[in-house]
Amino acid sequence: MELRHRRHLDSTGACTICGDGMENWVHMLFECSWTAQVWAGLIYYGFPYRLAHTIPLDSQALDFIAHAPTGLRFALWFLWVERNNRVFGKPSRSPYTIVRDILSFFQWWRETRRRANMFRDGARRDSSSKTVTWNPYCCKGMILHTDGSSMGNPGPSDFGAVLRNHEGAWIEGISGNIGIADNFLAEVVAILEGLNLALARRCTTLTCYSDSQEALRLIQSASVVNHVMGGLLMNIRDRISLIGNVRFFHVWREGNSVADILARRGAKE
Missing domain, CATH: 3.30.420.10 (Ribonuclease H-like superfamily/Ribonuclease H)
Known part of the structure; x- marks a missing residue:
């Protein structure tokens, strides 16, 4: 990572996955060739977020992640976890597998939210006031x-x-x-x-x-x-x-x- 390089903990600071570019937040989550394959797969399969005009500067990356839509943060989390697994020597998975996992989790989250909204709306209807007096x-x-x-x-x-x-x-x-x-x-x-x-x-x-x-x-x-x-x-x-x-x-x-x-x-x- 770029920070490790500045602290002389890494000789080059280059990306440990693709070897190209400085390993900062933007590169790890958006620009790395392996990460780019995942984003391309997500967009191909209909993921509702486009990144062409939203990639932040490195100094704004954390703020961008914190305020990103929930579905987009799911994707960023899966990318971060998979990248850490690769860096620390755990068995790597193909970009296609990551895309499948992200989309599966995203669909589960959306369906769970839909059911929760139905339950909430039903509770509101059930608890609505009724006139019990006479005029x-x-x-x-x-x-x-x-x-x-x-x-x-x-x-x-x-x-x-x-x-x-x-x-x-x-x-x-x-x-x-x-x-x-x-x-x-x-x-x-x-x-x-x-x-x-x-x-x-x-x-x-x-x-x-x-x-x-x-x-x-x-x-x-x-x-x-x-x-x-x-x-x-x-x-x-x-x-x-x-x-x-x-x-x-x-x-x-x-x-x-x-x-x-x-x-x-x-x-x-």
């Missing part, structure tokens, strides 16, 4: 929240419902125990009792929120005659027709907290 000002008429719960599923079950005006102000609430049942039956009973509450208040336009997607699906499905809870579901439809204008929406449990509190109160009754 009273988007509704006309009265607003009904219902909830049912079962301790054991099946087990001791209870229901709760709260009726508000179109601005979200409290009108009336109800809660009660329905004995041993599963969670789904408790949700259906909560909706039925909530509709009864709205009818008692002479409601003609109602927006109903429940955190049971399955109950809402069945209430709005085409036929429930053969369902095990067909009688209850038909009673709910009768209440809907009596009220006149009823819309149902699913709400997350966090946005249904008042009805949930009433349902838990019903367990104590």
Whole structure:
């Protein structure tokens, strides 16, 4: 190396691989005839970095390497390791073998980075925020929240419902125990009792929120005659027709907290 020559540790300072030129950073990694074969092979096989106009001066070589794209640094590292192996007498490999190893490692790195980005993007989607509250000002008429719960599923079950005006102000609430049942039956009973509450208040336009997607699906499905809870579901439809204008929406449990509190109160009754 040039530094070894300046310190009188080498007689010529010439390249120990090709014998031509001073063995400085630029020569070792870019200009040596053996290194040039590797770069030519990389470019031939589609390596995405071109060096014709980027070879630095020797005084800038280390800074160039430090700020080079990651893929280019992979190639420089493989060249450096192979050159050290040759200098210290280890079995040498052909430029073609080095090209193959660099491209293989580069493809592995690019695929790993792609998968990591997919995982990161997926995590972002999974952790994205969801609206769990409700907006009273988007509704006309009265607003009904219902909830049912079962301790054991099946087990001791209870229901709760709260009726508000179109601005979200409290009108009336109800809660009660329905004995041993599963969670789904408790949700259906909560909706039925909530509709009864709205009818008692002479409601003609109602927006109903429940955190049971399955109950809402069945209430709005085409036929429930053969369902095990067909009688209850038909009673709910009768209440809907009596009220006149009823819309149902699913709400997350966090946005249904008042009805949930009433349902838990019903367990104590």
